[in-house]
Amino acid sequence: MRVGSVRFRSCALVLSAALAGCGGAGSLPAQNGAPDGSQIARSHGRSYMSQHFARQWLLYVSNSNGIVNVYEYWQHALVGVLTNFEQPAGACTGNSGEVYVVDYQAKTISEFAHGGTKPLEVIQDSYQPLACSVDLTTGDLAVANYGETYANGGPAYEGDGNLAIYIHGKGKPTYYGTRDDHFSACAYDDRGDLLAASSNGYSGYYYGDFAYLPKKSKSIIAMNLPGPNSTSSWNWGFVDGIAYDGKDWIVDDHVLYRYKINIKAEYVDTIKLTVGSGAGGIAVYRRTPKSPVTQFVGAIGDYSETTDVGYWKYPAGGAPYYEITSNLDQPDGVAISRRQK
Numbered sequence: 523m524r525v526g527s528v529r530f531r532s533c534a535l536v537l538s539a540a541l542a543g544c545g546g547a548g549s550l551p552a553q554n555g556a557p558d559g560s561q562i563a564r565s566h567g568r569s570y571m572s573q574h575f576a577r578q579w580l581l582y583v584s585n586s587n588g589i590v591n592v593y594e595y596w597q598h599a600l601v602g603v604l605t606n607f608e609q610p611a612g613a614c615t616g617n618s619g620e621v622y623v624v625d626y627q628a629k630t631i632s633e634f635a636h637g638g639t640k641p642l643e644v645i646q647d648s649y650q651p652l653a654c655s656v657d658l659t660t661g662d663l664a665v666a667n668y669g670e671t672y673a674n675g676g677p678a679y680e681g682d683g684n685l686a687i688y689i690h691g692k693g694k695p696t697y698y699g700t701r702d703d704h705f706s707a708c709a710y711d712d713r714g715d716l717l718a719a720s721s722n723g724y725s726g727y728y729y730g731d732f733a734y735l736p737k738k739s740k741s742i743i744a745m746n747l748p749g750p751n752s753t754s755s756w757n758w759g760f761v762d763g764i765a766y767d768g769k770d771w772i773v774d775d776h777v778l779y780r781y782k783i784n785i786k787a788e789y790v791d792t793i794k795l796t797v798g799s800g801a802g803g804i805a806v807y808r809r810t811p812k813s814p815v816t817q818f819v820g821a822i823g824d825y826s827e828t829t830d831v832g833y834w835k836y837p838a839g840g841a842p843y844y845e846i847t848s849n850l851d852q853p854d855g856v857a858i859s860r861r862q863k
Contacts, residue, residue, distance in 0.1 A: 569639035571602035576637030580859045582621055583831055584610035586852040590623055600849055612653030612803050613857035621859050624651035631665055636859045649683055653707045653803055658811050659714040663691040666705035666718055685718055698735060698742045709764040713737055717771055719761035730758030747787045763804035767815040774804045793839035797822055802854035821853040
């Protein structure tokens with residue numbers, strides 16, 4: 523069991539009232555045709571997107587200060603911002619490049635068109651969402667709800683969370699989970715099966731469990747993910763990211779652990795990172811929905827409050843080949859939206 527969690531840093535998600543004390547994004551310097559700070563200021567805090575880049579591959583990065591940065595994926599240029607969030611956490615994308623951003627504090631899931639600045643739809647969640655994933659075979663949206671936070675004048679208590687599945691991303695969800703579930707990450711594979719992590723904690727200590735929801739199943743299955751030298755789950759802390767590479771599952775816990783899952787999970791290998799990931803979700807790059815993963819992006823985190831976003835070659839791992847280091851405020855969720863024709 524490890525102490526603390528990178529995700530619950532100085533702007534802690536559980537104690538989100540501290541958000542007002544977080545630093546702002548500061549000025550937004552122009553880079554490679556991106557909007558500069560004066561352009562953003564003239565928009566009076568409204569969302570902005572450079573139309574020159576609107577149809578390109580885009581990277582969305584949510585920040586603890588309530589702003590989602592939008593970068594041109596290949597040039598790494600800041601080309602827009604989405605505002606009016608309280609505490610955006612995870613993000614995910616669908617087949618048409620649509621982007622969902624979950625807001626932990628506001629309890630909302632906002633859908634944007636690729637390069638869009640106004641929500642197509644805002645879903646009011648009854649819980650506090652941390653992550654999401656889109657089933658590319660159906661368009662269904664899965665949301666990992668961590669659960670309500672209660673204080674009542676005493677220490678914060680985290681109520682039960684769940685997995686919420688929205689058919690085609692619409693309507694009322696179907697909820698899955700058991701008592702004491704606090705879901706922090708989830709991802710679909712290419713068949714429509716869902717893997718999720720439930721990271722429970724008390725007084726800064728976290729321990730992880732996993733749940734598996736096969737396609738068309740009416741109940742989740744408790745899933746044991748063995749370690750490199752163990753037949754059972756080992757010391758999982760707060761799991762920040764899950765992804766699928768077209769063949770194996772990826773679980774991000776400052777290194778990447780890969781698994782095959784049928785009825786049981788089989789450990790495949792470990793991809794080491796010389797700069798720690800794990801501060802938020804991870805997003806994998808696939809040229810087409812059926813192409814192999816060749817790189818991934820993740821918020822770089824350790825216990826020294828690092829606020830970078832890194833690009834890694836996959837499955838090489840090691841050191842990131844590029845890092846975004848400016849205009850960030852404790853980045854959390856990341857999502858890659860495919861170029862639109």
